[in-house]
Amino acid sequence: MDHYVRSKTWISNQHGGELLAERTNGKGGNFSYSNEEKQFWQDNPAAYVEYRKGLELELQTLYSKSQRSSDLQRSSRVQYQADMERRLKEKPELLADLLPDFPPLCKRLTPGPGYLEALTSPKVRVITTAIKAIDESGVVTSCGTHRAVDAIVCATGFETNPGGGFPIIGRNGVNLRKKYTQRPESYLGITTNDFPNFFQSLGPNSFQGAGNLLITMEQVHAYVAQILARMAYDNIGIIEAKKSEVRGFTQFCEKYFERTVYSAKCASWYKSSPPGSSLEERKSGRVVALWPGSSLHALQALKKVRWEDYDLQSYDGNEFGCTHPLS
Template identity: 45%
Template sequence: MHSASWDESYDYKGKRVAVVGNGSSGIQIVPALLPEVPRIDHYARSRTWISPSFGREQIEKRGQGLDNFTFTSEDIETFKKDHQAYQRFRKDVELELQSIHGITLTGHSMQLGEQEVFAENMKRRLANKPGLIDELLPSFPPACGRLTPGPGYLEALTDDKVNLITSDIVKVDETGIITADGQQRPVDMLVCATGFDTSYTPRFVIKGREGVTLAERWEQTPETYLSIATDGFPNYFISLGPNAGLGEGNLLLLIERALDYVTECVHKMQRDNIRAMSVRREAVKRFTQYCDAYFAGTVFSSKCRSWYKGGTEDGRVTALWPGSSLHSMKVLANPRWEDFEYCYVNDNVFGWLGDGWTENEKHNKITVDYLDDNMVDFPRPMNVAK
């Protein structure tokens, strides 16, 4: 099995299971399988931080505990009847998620304090098998890799049915797994929670100017301008491309703002009679330099194996936005048209002027809406001091 290609028809109940990988997928799979199987061999190559649950303060207020929080039917009915209560809950959780950017900055007081909080949280949840903390607690700071709350994961590791194995896998045969310490462990179902290709190599050929493919352009390092475009590929805009992810905050905001940005570009092309627009090489280069300088002062550059760095321990950070999600909203709010170069229809820079007519005039749909009081920007009365 692979976490991304699961055979739903296979009945794993009562089977001997091995789960390879303790990233975000493996952390979810282990506690999910545990109730139905007699044993799980969990192969964990790297140490990992298991963070406290997100929105923990709001969850604690609701009195359901951090690790087993679910919306009850009563909660849902309350939110249906009281929309303001739902909005308050959403905003309180969002505010908490948007207030932790400091944990990603090396040496920041929030980063140092959260590391202690994370460690205590893991020790508490591993209380039934305290010896496991020495095998799991990393030397690198939290958020170097993806933050993973993993409800139920640490508790599952303390179950007698789970065997945590940190020795390297050297061979897999038809009966089981052989590790570097010479042990062979039989298995019926091997679950590969081993990650994904994060090289940003396109799954199909995308050719830019002079026949250069995007795969060739990004062979050394995937470079972009604000995560949405790259030089040499006119009219090509990207969603969730290189340097678009977030180590904390709200990724949905970045996605929405990026799409708004692209929409503004399309509007400009329609409005200004532009055939093609392409970000300038120097703008891409400046953004790359900015990213490298920014990440040098963050926990993401610490020595840990992370998909943020293409699965390496000390490579360039190519997956993350260089800042918070609130920062991305500000940056993407107003396009810098000077960072692009343009090709105009018929090479006519003034083609946007048209022929002196408006479209409404040509189609006999003339309006004088500008006289509507609702459209008039009346001056506001001044407050005169007495």
Template identity: 40%
Template structure:
């Protein structure tokens, strides 16, 4: 009987000999840093490059340096599962502290030799012939200004984030303003270098009239930070938003916090307690468990949603008591969580100060000297800060071309469709972190990022172990996930294909289908939810835990056709290496615990 497949039935190497692979990671924020660590740890025999467009590591925590920049979840929940920091200065850590934390992670795991700063990806084209991604990278050149070079990758992993491409607001006359015009995501005022604290850049603003446009997370933090440092501040607010009470849960009493305390500053005694590993482990686990328990607040009509809405409204009214007219314009009629929820320490208190005007009237135009609203009123300004968000279309601004010439820009119209928010048909050997539908409406974002990285690492190991040229998710798998996602966020919960139960197992619609302007829906009041994972962060962690390899199509390396080509020459690396451990399995024993026998099922 003749052999099935190619002339070479099996690989000439040992079954566990790892073929060399080139991995390229794009971005050196949380995603890229985690990916660099895990690829180097778990995938043998690789060449790794991390390309970062900016001049430093940290992603959004490097590019953003606006006044008041801080995390909007507790700092102890905004750190990696495997790299804990016990001396955070406050519950909501400031941006520079988070950036310093990320730099410490890079240094601990010796990633700097693999990171190339000021290297911007300008094109990515998949080669059907080679199964590789051909990349064009732009970098500075002291003689030419910039230069481009080419690279290639067996696996491409992108962690560019959904909030990395900022944009100016579409306001008539914005280019005519003769004062200082600055965007929150590109804080350049000409009064300090990138590494200077924001306080240095606004030190001369004490006699300035400042306008802040927006009421998102950035605007809320900026208003609170600038109010005591400027002569007068106008906050131009188009929409409404919920200002959350600081998330402390049951820990509030333990730290002696009352309602007046907006951002608890940890004492030396607190940090001493945190230096005890057992105490710290319990503290962090409890806090993160509480954070991951509030997913139900994103479900319309749920008692926790209704109770939270009433409590937030009462708290906002209390904090705006001296200017109750603001509450009429600021407190929403939509559910909490419909747009990004932020604690906003100090924001409402800043609005009540004498040197602040809250302006809910729509802007008509920006003139050379200030802002005019549609009611004909005009405010002269020396500085305008546009805290108006990002391009959330997921259009990257450079060509990404997959198998057969398919363009990513076309695949993302009218909205992005991905498989589990990580892979895309037509784009083999490419995995994403924080791409479309990767954000979370509640809970820990970092556990989702870690699981996305783990998934990409497992896929890479499969490509390496089985001598595969490519793996590409099946179009029908992408379509099925898209249907699941669409049902999860639908306005009307139809009965579905899961044994006649509702798509959401708890039986509620999500708040994200309500009418509110949000970057979750590409800045629109209504429409497709393109930013959020369809479920809780814990749901995402479980969904990504065990890849469904049957949802992919595979192409063999070097044309072999026997599915057991990967079995090699019948030996292992240990047997071919003098002095190697040939009883390695005794170091990998999984010892079962001595547990009681299970109760029989009846």
């Protein structure tokens, strides 16, 4: 089997530490809870919350790993490299082809349970030369070598560009996709100017880089619920983030990421660059996918709506419509 590798990346087991290793015999990956465990937690909700909080605590304590100069970042790099060396011990020469020069977390970690071990099989040939063409009988690499194949399996990733997808039209016919293609800007990753009454989950600068994503998604929905409640009961017809606040949040994000490993030079889907950018330009693109902080920071920022950051218009032009008694 010929295995073509396009770029280097950090291969590491998922977070979960000793628990994950114990449940998977050190192989990593997913595992199933027993019926007995499920029944125990159903009968003992407090025990389930304690277990969940334990997992959550481990995630929350990894925040400093995302900071360039932290001790945890340095020790993690040593640990990850040692783990890759161990898993490639049958073909140690592969380490040079797979080990990146950028810090861990610059790109999203790749768990890949069993992946490195599979590459050491005598039946697998790892090829790092770029693919130039594919013809009716095989693959041609940039060095001119032709390798015959019986079948080709593609694993080229997925589209994460915020400028992709179906059109969303705002004021004056502005297409949100086009706006995000040029320079993705948002307010708290939820909304943007010129798109009134529009709120989204996991918009620009909202994905969790450090911590728990699920609890931040829950908080986003609770935040939007606050807005909907006020619109329903305070006679609000239009709510729109101020342009100054959108710009302010975007600038805050850019300044924050300067001190993180996310802004190191690597081709990551966390980043965005103008269409047609070179590989080097993409490596230095703006970090537009991630929240500028930990998930606990996001919970605090999204706890309460700052109404002064929005322009509000009444539903019927009556600014005191909310004072009308219910009939």
